[in-house]
Amino acid sequence: MIKLRACRVCKRVTEEQKCHGDTVLEWKGYIYILNPEKSIIAKKAGINQVGEYAIKVR
Ligand SMILES: [Zn+2]
Structure with a gap:
């Protein structure tokens, strides 16, 4: 894995x-x-591209 x-x-x-x-x-x-422009989570995390993200990175 x-x-x-x-x-x-x-x-x-x-x-x-x-x-x-x-x-x-x-x-x-x-x-x-999937839709950075419409996603509140994406805005909060400062994400502006489609993709897979971690919420917390150490
Ligand atoms: Zn990177």
């Missing part, structure tokens, strides 16, 4: 070791942003 990581900078969930910065294995909460 592949352990998913999350980017410290943009919070995107990824399998890569690096995204905008280092990615970490310690993250909590998973959200899939």
